[in-house]
């Protein structure tokens with residue numbers, strides 16, 4: 684029987700990029716991202732699966748420092764609100780984290796979802812209307828992995844209200860900002876998630892997360 688698997692080397696590359704992808708919000712270099720590299724990243728994102736093949740994404744490439752400053756102001760406000768949601772020591776630890784690299788990264792990319800693209804009824808989005816949003820997240824992950832393979836760091840900034848992103852980037856009301864990404868070459872990639880290293884949360888054991896046939900069934 685013909686098997687369609689990749690070569691050992693190609694498979695190893697796939698697993699390596701998954702394992703070594705990190706969320707990056709510091710250690711950005713000034714080195715600009717070459718046009719052909721950027722095109723590869725965006726093509727990888729655009730090759731993502733999407734419900735009913737609706738391809739609901741757009742990519743807003745942000746290089747203008749003035750626009751970045753506006754987005755950063757939105758982050759500052761939201762992170763203050765966020766800090767107040769934690770209590771005691773957790774709040775103090777939260778405040779020590781660097782949770783974005785908006786101003787230091789040479790490129791920011793906002794990936795959006797147009798829920799109206801291709802009409803009201805979309806194959807696969809009929810029972811669950813969130814599927815278009817999930818499709819855009821697939822595109823984000825493709826870009827994130829491709830970037831890691833290129834040696835480019837990506838950090839997802841979610842601590843900001845949609846309306847602040849909308850007003851900074853002039854995004855119409857019916858378009859949903861899904862991911863605001865800080866993108867650039869970096870001096871290094873940490874080996875482990877920073878929140879793990881900081882002792883915020885450990886990586887869970889995979890076997891604890893797997894059930895058989897029924898929720899909660901372990902055998």
Ligand SMILES: Cc1cc2nc3c(=O)[nH]c(=O)nc-3n(C[C@H](O)[C@H](O)[C@H](O)COP(=O)(O)O)c2cc1C
Pocket residue numbers: 704705706707708781782783839840841842875876877878879
């Ligand atoms: C949907 C989503 C939103 C995130 N938002 C933020 C954020 O606002 N700031 C931040 O520093 N990291 C953010 N992260 C990164 C996570 O903290 C990170 O993925 C996690 O700690 C695991 O680390 P790793 O990505 O380096 O493996 C986000 C990740 C995802 C998937």
